[in-house]
Amino acid sequence: MTTSTPTPVLEARNVTMRFGGLTAVRSVDFTVNAGEIVGLIGPNGAGKTTFFNCLTGLYVPTEGTVSYKGTVLPPKPHLVTQAGIARTFQNIRLFANMTVLENVLVGRHTRTKEGLWSALLRGPGFKKAEKASEERAMELLEFIGLAHKRDHLSRNLPYGEQRKLEIARALASEPGLILLDEPTAGMNPQETRATEELVFAIRDKGVAVLLIEHDMRFVFNLSDRVAVLVQGEKLVEGTSEVVQADERVIAAYLGEPFEGAPGEAEAAEVEAAEAAADATGTTSTTSTKGEGQ
Amino acid sequence: MTDLTKTTAAEPGLIPLPAAAARALTLVGGIATAVSAFLAWTWTSEFPGDLTITGYPGGLQWLTFTGGLLITLFALAAYGIRGLGWLVPGGNNGPIVLTALGTFGTTWFTVVAIAVNLDGLVNLEPGAYVAAVASLLTVIGAFALPTTAGETRNAKAAYDAGLRKGGIASQSRVVIATLKGFAAYIGKPDRVPAPGPLAPWAERVVITVVTMIGLGVFTYGIDTEYGELFIGYLILVVFAMWAVHSAGLIDRFSRLVAHHRGFTLAMGFAAAILFPFTQTDDHYANIGVNILIFGTVALGLNIVVGLAGLLDLGYVAFLGVGAYTAALVSGSEFSKFSGVQFPFWAAALSGAAASLIFGVLIGAPTLRLRGDYLAIVTLGFGEIFRIAVNNMDGVSGPDITNGPNGIPSIPDLDFFGFNFGDSHDVAGFTLGRFANYYLLMVLIMAIVVLVYTRAADSRIGRSWIAIREDETAATAMGINGFRVKLIAFALGAALAGLAGTVSAHVTYSVVPTPYQFAGSTPPNSAFLLAAVVLGGMGTVAGPLLGAALLYLLPEKLVFLQDKSLLAFGIALIVLMRFRPEGIIANRRNQLEFHETGQLDVPDTETLADDPAVTKAGA
Numbered sequence: 001m002t003t004s005t006p007t008p009v010l011e012a013r014n015v016t017m018r019f020g021g022l023t024a025v026r027s028v029d030f031t032v033n034a035g036e037i038v039g040l041i042g043p044n045g046a047g048k049t050t051f052f053n054c055l056t057g058l059y060v061p062t063e064g065t066v067s068y069k070g071t072v073l074p075p076k077p078h079l080v081t082q083a084g085i086a087r088t089f090q091n092i093r094l095f096a097n098m099t100v101l102e103n104v105l106v107g108r109h110t111r112t113k114e115g116l117w118s119a120l121l122r123g124p125g126f127k128k129a130e131k132a133s134e135e136r137a138m139e140l141l142e143f144i145g146l147a148h149k150r151d152h153l154s155r156n157l158p159y160g161e162q163r164k165l166e167i168a169r170a171l172a173s174e175p176g177l178i179l180l181d182e183p184t185a186g187m188n189p190q191e192t193r194a195t196e197e198l199v200f201a202i203r204d205k206g207v208a209v210l211l212i213e214h215d216m217r218f219v220f221n222l223s224d225r226v227a228v229l230v231q232g233e234k235l236v237e238g239t240s241e242v243v244q245a246d247e248r249v250i251a252a253y254l255g256e257p258f259e260g261a262p263g264e265a266e267a268a269e270v271e272a273a274e275a276a277a278d279a280t281g282t283t284s285t286t287s288t289k290g291e292g293q
Numbered sequence: 294m295t296d297l298t299k300t301t302a303a304e305p306g307l308i309p310l311p312a313a314a315a316r317a318l319t320l321v322g323g324i325a326t327a328v329s330a331f332l333a334w335t336w337t338s339e340f341p342g343d344l345t346i347t348g349y350p351g352g353l354q355w356l357t358f359t360g361g362l363l364i365t366l367f368a369l370a371a372y373g374i375r376g377l378g379w380l381v382p383g384g385n386n387g388p389i390v391l392t393a394l395g396t397f398g399t400t401w402f403t404v405v406a407i408a409v410n411l412d413g414l415v416n417l418e419p420g421a422y423v424a425a426v427a428s429l430l431t432v433i434g435a436f437a438l439p440t441t442a443g444e445t446r447n448a449k450a451a452y453d454a455g456l457r458k459g460g461i462a463s464q465s466r467v468v469i470a471t472l473k474g475f476a477a478y479i480g481k482p483d484r485v486p487a488p489g490p491l492a493p494w495a496e497r498v499v500i501t502v503v504t505m506i507g508l509g510v511f512t513y514g515i516d517t518e519y520g521e522l523f524i525g526y527l528i529l530v531v532f533a534m535w536a537v538h539s540a541g542l543i544d545r546f547s548r549l550v551a552h553h554r555g556f557t558l559a560m561g562f563a564a565a566i567l568f569p570f571t572q573t574d575d576h577y578a579n580i581g582v583n584i585l586i587f588g589t590v591a592l593g594l595n596i597v598v599g600l601a602g603l604l605d606l607g608y609v610a611f612l613g614v615g616a617y618t619a620a621l622v623s624g625s626e627f628s629k630f631s632g633v634q635f636p637f638w639a640a641a642l643s644g645a646a647a648s649l650i651f652g653v654l655i656g657a658p659t660l661r662l663r664g665d666y667l668a669i670v671t672l673g674f675g676e677i678f679r680i681a682v683n684n685m686d687g688v689s690g691p692d693i694t695n696g697p698n699g700i701p702s703i704p705d706l707d708f709f710g711f712n713f714g715d716s717h718d719v720a721g722f723t724l725g726r727f728a729n730y731y732l733l734m735v736l737i738m739a740i741v742v743l744v745y746t747r748a749a750d751s752r753i754g755r756s757w758i759a760i761r762e763d764e765t766a767a768t769a770m771g772i773n774g775f776r777v778k779l780i781a782f783a784l785g786a787a788l789a790g791l792a793g794t795v796s797a798h799v800t801y802s803v804v805p806t807p808y809q810f811a812g813s814t815p816p817n818s819a820f821l822l823a824a825v826v827l828g829g830m831g832t833v834a835g836p837l838l839g840a841a842l843l844y845l846l847p848e849k850l851v852f853l854q855d856k857s858l859l860a861f862g863i864a865l866i867v868l869m870r871f872r873p874e875g876i877i878a879n880r881r882n883q884l885e886f887h888e889t890g891q892l893d894v895p896d897t898e899t900l901a902d903d904p905a906v907t908k909a910g911a
Contacts, residue, residue: 056769081771093766095759105752106759110771112752116780119751120744126751133752173771 006033008069009177009208010085015054015064017047017232024050026232027064032177037199037209039223041216041243043252047232048212049090052181055210056080056087069176082110086170087179090212092162096155100146100165103154104137107172140168144198160191167198171207178202180211184218192218220244228252310437318434319389320368325427326396327361330354332420335407340416341519344407347420353403353525357424360396360529364431367392367536371438380540386438387539393428393435395532399525400428406521496549500557503546508564508571514845515577523849558742565735575716575725580848582727585734586796587816588840589741591824592833593788598822599831600749601781602761603660604668606810607675609818611786613808614651615644615793617682620700620803621693627700629693637706641794648790649783651678656782660775663764675810675818682805699804706733706798713798730799737795741788742833748784749831757781813858815844823861827868829875838876 012030016023024047032038042048053059055066057073057080066073068083086107095103112133118126141147144164149157154165163183170178183199184192192215199222203209213219219226220240227237230252236243243249310318334344334354342352350358367388370377381388404421408414491499510530517523537543550557565585569578594608622643624634635643659670686696694700705714705726713729724732748754756777759767768774797803806812811819820843828839847857868875 058765058769077765077768078771078773081769087769089766089769093763093769095762095766097762098755098758102755102758106755106767106772107770109752109756114752116748116753116784119753120747122747130751169770 006036008032009034009036010055010210011067011070012051012055013065013067015051015061015066017050017054017059018062024232025054025061025229028229028232028234030227030234030237032208032210034176034208035203035206036224037203037211037222039219039226040210040212040229041214041219041226042229042235046229048229049181050232051229052087052179052212056085056179078110081173081175084174084176085179086173086175086177088163088166088170088181088183090181090185092159092166094154094162094166094169097153099151100141100154100157101134101137101150103165103169104140104172105133107169108133108137110173137172140171143171143201144168160187160194163187163191163195164198167202171202175207177208177210180209180213182212182214184213184215196222308433308437310434312437312439315434315437315439316368316371319364319393319431319438320372322393322427322431322434323361323364323368323396325361326400326424326431327358327365329420329424329427330358330361332423333418334403334421334424335411335416335418337411337416340407340410342522344403345418352522353399353406356399356522356525356529357396357403357428360392360399360428360533363392363533363536364389364396367540380542382545383539383541385539386435388536389438390432390435391532391536391539393431395529395536397428397432398528398532400424402525402528403521410521493553496553497556499546500549500553501560504557504560504564508567511841512568512571515580516572517849520850520852523845558746562735562739565738566732569724569728569731570719570722572728575727578725578727578731580844582731582734582799584841584844585731585738586792586799587821587824587844588837589734589738589792590789590816591821591828591836591840592738592741592745593785593792594821595825595830595832595836596745596748596757596788597781597785598825599836600754600761601757601778603778603782604664604671604822605782605785606668606672606818606822607655607678608671608785608789608821609808609810609816610675610678611648611652611789612793612796612816613678613682613803613805614648614786615790616797616803617694617700617793618644618647618790619794619797620703623700623703623797625700625703627695627698627702629695634704637708637794641791644794645787645791648793649787651790652783652786653779656779656786660778660782672810672818675808679805679808682808694805697805699802701802703797703801703803706730727799730795734792734795734799737791741791744784744788745833753777753780811858813855814847815840823865827865827875829877829879831879832875832877835875835877835879 008031010030010032012028014027014029015025016027017025028051030051040048040051050059054061057075057077060075068080068085071083073080073083073085095106098106112129114126114129118129138147138150141150144167146157146161146165146168149161154162157165167178167180167183180199184195187195196218199209199211211219211222220243223240225237226240226243228235228243228246228249230248235248235252236246238246308315330350331348331354333347336345338345342354344351344354366377367380370380371386371389404417404425407416407421514523514526514530517526534543568581572578572581590608590612593611594605597603597605597608619640621628621630622633622635622640625631655671655674659667659674662670681690682694683697684690685694686692686698688696705712707713711717711729713733714726716723716725717729718724749757756767756772759770759772760774760777764774807814807817809817811817815821815824824839824843825836826839827842828837829835843861846861847853850857850860853860872878
């Protein structure tokens with residue numbers, strides 16, 4: 001998919017978000033190119049969702065700018081969506097008491113114009129627009145495989161289908177970039193695999209994807225690039241292999257060995273000392289270690 | 294204990310009687326009750342309605358007669374008489390039990406009222422005893438009926454649960470079992486078989502007939518001349534409606550309505566237009582017009598509260614703005630602009646426009662708040678309007694509204710020589726002043742209903758509901774929350790202002806006092822909100838029904854007087870406990886308030902096999 005000269009869809013420059021004394025996101029530079037799937041990972045509390053909220057205008061970044069296809073985005077969620085960035089939420093936020101179809105139609109809001117007057121007067125333009133909206137929404141429901149449930153209330157869908165519906169609702173705004181906030185949270189392996197295919201299908205529609213995820217296998221399978229956010233700062237960015245091999249990433253997830261922890265050399269020395277102790281039966285291991293350096 | 298729970302066939306009734314005997318008893322009792330209405334119940338015509346004549350029912354006796362007739366119909370349907378099967382599609386005995394209870398209630402209420410009003414049982418003629426005994430026997434018969442197959446599972450589960458719970462004393466066990474059994478009686482069967490196919494014209498005929506019956510029942514309620522009759526009417530109507538609901542007929546009817554939405558709406562308006570022609574006294578047309586004004590404003594509030602989910606506690610102020618604007622340009626000599634007299638269309642438009650501007654002015658700063666804070670601020674603004682109008686008398690403020698005296702002697706409207714103040718003869722019927730205004734109000738209400746339904750079913754309506762459901766998600770979907778909410782607020786305000794322009798002419802004068810937060814007479818903000826919540830949020834018929842109820846109750850039950858607010862409070866609490874979605878539920882709310890855990894499946898499948906029908910006769 002990626003061409004030799006990648007065109008950036010999303011460019012975040014020097015984004016910083018402070019809540020009082022707490023800096024949740026610290027000067028992050030970040031780019032998503034057209035046709036890319038980019039993963040954003042990091043330990044809990046690393047600031048991933050905060051960064052997402054900065055991108056989508058739910059938070060106004062303390063410093064820095066976010067631009068979409070070269071134009072700087074105003075920090076208002078509805079304007080960001082209008083510009084072409086759609087998102088889903090970590091904890092599903094569907095319109096619970098609306099039907100499946102209505103949920104997707106709400107997603108079409110930015111791509112339709114009919115205001116109050118046209119709704120009241122019901123001219124031919126209104127009917128045409130409603131019909132077109134509905135057709136487009138049904139296409140999306142076909143795409144995620146929920147067309148047969150169009151008249152069900154979304155609250156009554158099973159969990160996995162709610163996640164899918166949220167993606168369809170986001171896609172309804174015809175975005176150039178879709179942000180998925182933990183799309184597989186709470187899913188079983190089969191559902192996760194289905195979501196994987198769905199994300200590829202979305203990418204094949206020409207929509208760039210940025211996703212936050214904790215399921216590492218999922219992220220590394222999918223992503224063209226992965227960025228790691230730790231304590232609000234971008235640690236590494238690169239292909240799956242690069243990130244997986246990076247020691248700092250492993251350290252961030254598993255913890256660094258503390259200062260003075262036994263390294264390989266020490267371990268060998270300890271073993272040798274133990275062997276010696278076995279032979280002599282007296283020497284203490286701690287004293288040999290102290291001399292070892 | 295096990296032998297009690299072992300019963301697997303249809304549960305026997307609460308009263309031990311053979312099923313056949315019970316069934317016969319309900320039928321005979323129903324007929325006897327209906328016939329007893331033709332006897333004299335008391336000797337003197339001092340009791341209102343004149344119940345002294347043998348051979349012709351009067352006043353409350355009509356209600357007993359109607360009740361007896363309904364029982365007879367349901368009882369005959371239960372016998373499987375051909376042509377009556379449609380009355381009880383669920384095949385349950387609930388309708389019989391409920392109509393029997395309703396008739397029993399009205400009849401005994403009448404008998405007791407006679408004895409109390411005229412001091413003593415001596416005043417009862419034998420006819421009254423016949424009626425009382427007949428209606429009591431019917432109730433006994435009804436409770437001896439088996440809870441039918443459709444309910445067997447429920448009833449049995451209820452019995453079992455009752456027996457399990459009350460393990461301490463056998464007596465409490467029986468009481469609980471009885472209560473649960475009672476609930477099983479009056480509940481709606483789980484599955485109501487879908488109706489057979491009907492020709493579209495036949496469906497329209499059904500809708501027409503139902504609308505006309507509705508008009509008849511409603512007109513009867515408005516025309517009740519004394520409190521006792523209204524109470525008896527209320528008892529019968531509530532139980533009869535409940536019976537019809539329990540029979541599953543309301544479900545069937547709403548399915549019909551869903552197919553013929555436009556036609557039903559047209560029939561509803563036809564019925565509304567017919568109302569003044571059924572009235573001989575202009576007083577009742579006055580009640581009608583006030584209900585319409587109240588209902589129209591409640592429907593406007595329904596956009597704000599029911600669709601967009603913005604709790605507005607100062608809504609009546611917009612009615613006030615419309616009324617004051619119309620009064621100022623009406624040509625009244627007490628108006629500040631006494632020389633100016635707008636034609637009505639211009640006055641109506643300026644009233645709506647003034648309300649709209651006022652709505653935007655209030656909405657722009659307050660709609661940035663959410664939830665409780667919005668409610669508090671709107672409450673404040675509502676009161677500010679009333680107090681400001683009170684003070685604009687030239688002493689405490691600029692001289693615009695004449696202060697507490699208001700603007701009196703507003704002239705009647707005149708459309709091309711058709712003066713609304715005079716009586717007119719139309720096709721042999723005399724339409725008085727209030728009937729004229731009533732018809733004008735029907736037109737305004739039609740506009741508001743049209744605006745409501747069209748706005749609700751559109752892009753903007755969907756975004757209102759989305760905002761109500763989850764504002765953050767809605768904005769993330771590209772909805773400009775503030776703008777959309779402001780449109781809802783302004784639209785609601787404009788509709789209330791429109792209704793206000795008519796109300797100014799109907800009441801001859803506008804004064805600040807009615808436009809308050811809470812008072813004992815509608816409309817005020819609290820009553821408007823109560824009408825919306827009571828009737829059913831997010832529906833068209835709900836607020837209208839709620840408004841009619843809230844207007845009629847204090848109007849008819851004069852004896853409640855200052856206790857009417859207390860009565861409302863209790864009624865509202867009871868309703869919120871048992872039917873939080875309001876009397877007329879919209880599907881969304883119904884599912885929201887009753888967690889059933891079952892998936893809602895759109896009404897597409899037909900339930901072919903239903904054992905209830907066959908077992909009902911057993």
